[in-house]
Amino acid sequence: MDHGTTLTQFIIEEQRRIPGATGDFTSLLNDILTACKKIACAVNRGGLIGILGSADTENVQGETQKKLDIISNDVMINSLEWTGHLAGMASEEMDDPLSIPAMYPKGKYLILFDPLDGSSSIDVNVSVGTIFSILRCPEGVKEPKVEDFLQPGTQQVCAGYAIYGPTTMLVMTSGHGVNGFTLDRSIGEFILTHSDMKIPADTQEFAINMSNQRFWDVPIKRYVDECIEGKEGPRKKDFNMRWVASMVAEVHRILTRGGIFMYPLDSKLKAKGQTGKLRLMYEANPMSFIVEQAGGASSTGTARIMDLQPNDLHQRVPVVLGSKVEVEKVVAYHQEADKKAVA
Ligand code: P6P
Numbered sequence: 001m002d003h004g005t006t007l008t009q010f011i012i013e014e015q016r017r018i019p020g021a022t023g024d025f026t027s028l029l030n031d032i033l034t035a036c037k038k039i040a041c042a043v044n045r046g047g048l049i050g051i052l053g054s055a056d057t058e059n060v061q062g063e064t065q066k067k068l069d070i071i072s073n074d075v076m077i078n079s080l081e082w083t084g085h086l087a088g089m090a091s092e093e094m095d096d097p098l099s100i101p102a103m104y105p106k107g108k109y110l111i112l113f114d115p116l117d118g119s120s121s122i123d124v125n126v127s128v129g130t131i132f133s134i135l136r137c138p139e140g141v142k143e144p145k146v147e148d149f150l151q152p153g154t155q156q157v158c159a160g161y162a163i164y165g166p167t168t169m170l171v172m173t174s175g176h177g178v179n180g181f182t183l184d185r186s187i188g189e190f191i192l193t194h195s196d197m198k199i200p201a202d203t204q205e206f207a208i209n210m211s212n213q214r215f216w217d218v219p220i221k222r223y224v225d226e227c228i229e230g231k232e233g234p235r236k237k238d239f240n241m242r243w244v245a246s247m248v249a250e251v252h253r254i255l256t257r258g259g260i261f262m263y264p265l266d267s268k269l270k271a272k273g274q275t276g277k278l279r280l281m282y283e284a285n286p287m288s289f290i291v292e293q294a295g296g297a298s299s300t301g302t303a304r305i306m307d308l309q310p311n312d313l314h315q316r317v318p319v320v321l322g323s324k325v326e327v328e329k330v331v332a333y334h335q336e337a338d339k340k341a342v343a
Helices: 007-016 024-049 067-080 119-124 210-215 218-232 247-257 267-271 280-293 324-342
Strands: 054-058 064-066 086-091 109-117 128-136 158-164 168-173 178-184 189-194 205-207 240-242 260-263 297-299 319-322
Touching: 007 024, 007 178, 007 189, 024 067, 024 109, 024 128, 024 158, 024 168, 054 067, 064 067, 064 119, 067 086, 067 109, 067 119, 086 280, 109 119, 109 280, 119 128, 128 247, 128 280, 158 247, 158 280, 168 189, 168 247, 168 280, 205 218, 205 247, 210 218, 210 267, 218 260, 218 324, 247 260, 247 280, 247 319, 260 324, 280 297, 280 319, 297 324, 319 324
Parallel strands: 086 109, 205 240, 205 260
Antiparallel strands: 054 064, 109 128, 128 158, 158 168, 168 178, 178 189, 260 319, 297 319
């Protein structure tokens, strides 16, 4: 019985098209898949084995960690540190990068990850996910420091996410388009089910946390108001709204049927001295790589996210990503507002 193309087969066939590929990257990706399968298993068993709820600890973000945040982080570390393909790891759940223990060989890649994004919703059974970004370790660096991780998103070798929902999927890009794979639990393999995913340039669906409306800057207010005005307004079409409070779920919906996702910098975040809500290195950059490779766009509102030069491992940025025409409209509204402010 033909189960279809496995992710492993897909990666190896992609590797064959890359001159000089050694197979290290393929092997690393396979280890990441294994980690995601283990996390999927833990997430799916949740309440059955008493691992829902808070761990009563805080992460570097000052956020209360869920038990599954810690479990997922440990799974990523234990599945990857021994492989010999990594020079270092960084995680939303760890203040500093993790060095590869001396007993293991070091490799040429760096991985950054959010082990369980959207975990604030895990107790109410909403789709959550693991987001990862792979960079090359700078030549000759054996013990990578924070600055070795602080590379612009354009330097990513690969980006992907696993989404633990009604089905477990893995969606990834290594710069040659975006492909989605669904976990076939009967054989324990991710099977190619969504080839060459593309985001429609136009959309009628926006995603934003409307409870922050009173804190938004003018360009975001203008864009959302026009969506809400619908046919009677300047957009001359009605819009729908979604908000899952799980970035992986939002991005997956946009990859599947289009849309725009916005988490802008607003006066509430500014008052807390924040530069945004979402983290650049292991949320915005990997998701931006995927979205751009699927024909979409990803901006802070004033700059392409993947062009940003990071200055901190846990740096936060405003995010406007999805259908290209809509992202460009939001960017245009920022430019108009800036011109008015200068005039
Ligand atoms: P809010 C989840 O905690 C997250 O980092 C993203 O996955 C999600 O889009 C956002 O925060 C949700 O934020 O304000 O709705 O809690």
